[in-house]
Amino acid sequence: MDRGILEREPELELLASAARQAADGAGSVALVFGEAGIGKSSLVGALPERLSGQARVLVGQCDDLTTRRPLGPFRDLVGSVGAELARAVTDGADRHRVYESLHAELAVTPHPAVLVVEDVHWADEASLDALRFLVRRMDRLPALLVLTYRDDELHSGHPLRHLLGQVSRAPRVHRLPLARLSLGAVTELSAAGRLDPEQVYQVTSGNPFFVTEVLAAGGTGGVPPTVVDAVLARLRGLPPATVDALEQLAVVPSAVERRLVDALVADGMAVLAEAEQRGLLTVTPERIAFRHELIRRAVADSVPAARRIELDRHVLAALVARPGADAARIVHHAARAGDLDAIARHGPDAARDAADAGAHREAAAQLGLVLRQRHRYGPAELADLLERHAVESYTVADTAAAVTAEREAVALRRSLGDILALGSDLRWLSRIHWWAGDADQAQAAAREAVTVLEHAGDDRLLALAVSNIAQLRMLSDRYPEAVEHAERAIVLARKADDSAILSHALNNLGTARWRGGDPEGRKQLEESLEVALGAGEVEHACRAYANLIWTLLDNLQYADADRFLPPALDLADRAEHLGFLTYLHVELALRRLAAADWEDAERHAEFGIHDFPPARCPALTVLARVRVRSGRPGAGELLAEARDIAVRTRELQRTGPVAAAQAEAAWLRGDTDAVVAAAAPVHAQARHLPGIPYGAELGYWLTKAGHPVPAHDSDHPYALQARGHWREAAAVWKAAGCPYEHAAAFAESPHPADKLEALAELDALGAEPLAGLVRAELRRLGVRHIPRGPLAATRGNPGRLTERQLQVVRLLAQGLTNAEIAERLVVSVRTVDNHVRAVLGKLDAPTRRHVAGRATELGLLPERET
Numbered sequence: 001m002d003r004g005i006l007e008r009e010p011e012l013e014l015l016a017s018a019a020r021q022a023a024d025g026a027g028s029v030a031l032v033f034g035e036a037g038i039g040k041s042s043l044v045g046a047l048p049e050r051l052s053g054q055a056r057v058l059v060g061q062c063d064d065l066t067t068r069r070p071l072g073p074f075r076d077l078v079g080s081v082g083a084e085l086a087r088a089v090t091d092g093a094d095r096h097r098v099y100e101s102l103h104a105e106l107a108v109t110p111h112p113a114v115l116v117v118e119d120v121h122w123a124d125e126a127s128l129d130a131l132r133f134l135v136r137r138m139d140r141l142p143a144l145l146v147l148t149y150r151d152d153e154l155h156s157g158h159p160l161r162h163l164l165g166q167v168s169r170a171p172r173v174h175r176l177p178l179a180r181l182s183l184g185a186v187t188e189l190s191a192a193g194r195l196d197p198e199q200v201y202q203v204t205s206g207n208p209f210f211v212t213e214v215l216a217a218g219g220t221g222g223v224p225p226t227v228v229d230a231v232l233a234r235l236r237g238l239p240p241a242t243v244d245a246l247e248q249l250a251v252v253p254s255a256v257e258r259r260l261v262d263a264l265v266a267d268g269m270a271v272l273a274e275a276e277q278r279g280l281l282t283v284t285p286e287r288i289a290f291r292h293e294l295i296r297r298a299v300a301d302s303v304p305a306a307r308r309i310e311l312d313r314h315v316l317a318a319l320v321a322r323p324g325a326d327a328a329r330i331v332h333h334a335a336r337a338g339d340l341d342a343i344a345r346h347g348p349d350a351a352r353d354a355a356d357a358g359a360h361r362e363a364a365a366q367l368g369l370v371l372r373q374r375h376r377y378g379p380a381e382l383a384d385l386l387e388r389h390a391v392e393s394y395t396v397a398d399t400a401a402a403v404t405a406e407r408e409a410v411a412l413r414r415s416l417g418d419i420l421a422l423g424s425d426l427r428w429l430s431r432i433h434w435w436a437g438d439a440d441q442a443q444a445a446a447r448e449a450v451t452v453l454e455h456a457g458d459d460r461l462l463a464l465a466v467s468n469i470a471q472l473r474m475l476s477d478r479y480p481e482a483v484e485h486a487e488r489a490i491v492l493a494r495k496a497d498d499s500a501i502l503s504h505a506l507n508n509l510g511t512a513r514w515r516g517g518d519p520e521g522r523k524q525l526e527e528s529l530e531v532a533l534g535a536g537e538v539e540h541a542c543r544a545y546a547n548l549i550w551t552l553l554d555n556l557q558y559a560d561a562d563r564f565l566p567p568a569l570d571l572a573d574r575a576e577h578l579g580f581l582t583y584l585h586v587e588l589a590l591r592r593l594a595a596a597d598w599e600d601a602e603r604h605a606e607f608g609i610h611d612f613p614p615a616r617c618p619a620l621t622v623l624a625r626v627r628v629r630s631g632r633p634g635a636g637e638l639l640a641e642a643r644d645i646a647v648r649t650r651e652l653q654r655t656g657p658v659a660a661a662q663a664e665a666a667w668l669r670g671d672t673d674a675v676v677a678a679a680a681p682v683h684a685q686a687r688h689l690p691g692i693p694y695g696a697e698l699g700y701w702l703t704k705a706g707h708p709v710p711a712h713d714s715d716h717p718y719a720l721q722a723r724g725h726w727r728e729a730a731a732v733w734k735a736a737g738c739p740y741e742h743a744a745a746f747a748e749s750p751h752p753a754d755k756l757e758a759l760a761e762l763d764a765l766g767a768e769p770l771a772g773l774v775r776a777e778l779r780r781l782g783v784r785h786i787p788r789g790p791l792a793a794t795r796g797n798p799g800r801l802t803e804r805q806l807q808v809v810r811l812l813a814q815g816l817t818n819a820e821i822a823e824r825l826v827v828s829v830r831t832v833d834n835h836v837r838a839v840l841g842k843l844d845a846p847t848r849r850h851v852a853g854r855a856t857e858l859g860l861l862p863e864r865e866t
Contacts, residue, residue: 628664743762
């Protein structure tokens, strides 16, 4: 076997087998990952020979550019794929055309395609979008998709995480983590030389690239301590012209296409021959690449800064001279060369290309770079750039940058006297201020936008400004005013024949009517969604989804919410609308909180804890309620911050849940005065709004605290509990799929048997605070045999089970079947099956009948009091 793929036979055979299975229609995705230099490229590079022409192997590379090249790895396929795909990726603006062309290319038979995308940890957003599209369809294609990446560079917020999460749900996935070489492998590799294998192993830790570079450097006792030293040792002795050429190519963070090589290397390809022979380069008729990215970096980092700037200038000149060169590459080298004129000239185009391809992070970054040279633009052009930067920053949830840029844009529009542009930017400023959690500033900008546009003669802009007023009135629970403005906006939008604004206005009208107590409003909200999807208006569709789901959750219509959540998340994810993606994850956290799946609720709430007030406030509230209900510390601090955000928004959808969570926490710790202090002010506002549930819940907590409130005559389960109808409330909670609330309602029964049943449910959920109160009531009632509480939380959970797995263990011990557990926990039977398998493995229990005994030994189950 080739030295470069030593100890990789199982992985190579798995890839080859997957490619052969793809020929039979069983397409799949393979993940090849490990640290830099571990041999990912060597592994996939050996695949064509193993397949012996039985498959087409297509290879695209993601580059470490300062701002990524939109669709970079797919542009690399040009020349190896059909004309339609080549045209689609070269143009890049029509993402759906790219997706369909990729799909068609991989569907070609009889030979399966193996599409390798290397270094996807550097992928641009547009490429990640395309990969997400493919991943969902690979099982139906005669193709294998191979993704290589460095797993040690993926922080929690890395864009690749979303793609990997989607891959994990694909029907056929192969995971190939590449390990470092063993001492035996290093010894075998060292056999032809005179180096001490153990010394080589100690210096390199078995990293294949480090090993091969150290061996190639021919070091003896003074083995180079780093790869940089090894690479530079291999450069010594090369002709000066070859070293110059290598240094020139090393500043290009990608494979260098032949035309660019010819422009950069004065002496032609022949000068690179010796570098190729030493294993530094891979040369094909189309392009030249360093054999490993670490070699390129080592060479580039060894060049003095002054020379590196000059080398980047050479690349910049060559790219600018080529018609159709990627603007992103031009700007990258312009930035590194310090050519501010080139940044100012090409940056706006690079940003537009990125935005058109759906790469909004890159677009925002390019515009941020451009705006450092704002003095190079006239006022009108600068105002346009600031507006674009604000919109892109808003899209990726960078609210601080969005507010700053849009304020500057508005100031410039005022000075220019451009009424229409000023009105448009004021509307954007209003939206962005709301996004930043500043209700007062949002309202002020909204009012001025309508004043400016009222007689400006543009029905479209006026419609959007009026609809924006309707939106803010709806969000602040002024529903009749919201309906009035929305209806006017709908008339204007239809007159202007603008589907986007029509969707926006229908959204505000439907949400205001529905949350104001008229269930017919839901139809208009769903119409808003249909209009937005039909027109391809992603932002408006995302907002319609968000309002639909939030209201369904408030109304306990969880089955309907479950129907809308997956397509909503998928749309926001594919479009890289990070603000709405974050918000939808928080809505999913609220859904999982209702199902008492606290671990999953926390996981999704974590998406929203960044500096983005509309998501941060409810995310903090979810995290706090999990802590309150499970008895873990830290809820008070979370709720204090959530309240600060909520008060600033002046919206009941924020203040209501925070007040309810604070009241619940106070009740569980026995502080009735704090219950009243938290709930009473917000209840006074909420009880007059029949279409939203906060009045019922806050009234319930006030009633429990002995604070008289007017009766809430709705059939909401909290209203039923406040009136003493605990059994009817429990039935509603159970039908809705809320096990914690069901148990809490049942615990209000005066009968010990009911309380014991509620206690068993609370223990299964790990709801220690409320379970403790129920135990105290049972003791007051004279009940002698009361189960002790679970001890796992205080003993560090020796079984290493998750919260959900602990719940499953407790229900297994009660003798429930998987179907019964699924019903109790409001999850699918398949989910319970997976949890049971995990529990059996972690507890080392051969069958489910052994779980109770093993869990009791570990202190995971309650004991009976005597």
